[in-house]
Amino acid sequence: MQGRKEYRKYKDVYEAKYLLGHKSILSTQRYTEGEEFEGDEYYSAEARTKEEAKQLIEGGYSYVTDVEGVKLFKKPK
Numbered sequence: 001m002q003g004r005k006e007y008r009k010y011k012d013v014y015e016a017k018y019l020l021g022h023k024s025i026l027s028t029q030r031y032t033e034g035e036e037f038e039g040d041e042y043y044s045a046e047a048r049t050k051e052e053a054k055q056l057i058e059g060g061y062s063y064v065t066d067v068e069g070v071k072l073f074k075k076p077k
Contacts, residue, residue: 043075
């Protein structure tokens with residue numbers, strides 16, 4: 001989650017892009033999506049199977065991204 005950490009620190013997606021060494025702003029945006037709501041707290045969860053992902057969505061979680069083959073989800077506390 002290095003992208004989100006850099007984005008929170010600088011509040012600038014272009015600065016985060018530069019610091020992370022991304023060639024495309026789209027890559028950086030994928031990792032910083034939803035971070036505009038600083039101060040909001042979230043529960044996080046991961047899904048390794050389609051069934052786990054379905055259960056999380058039915059439980060109110062929103063999809064965030066894929067990392068190393070794992071789907072990450074969040075929902076407000």
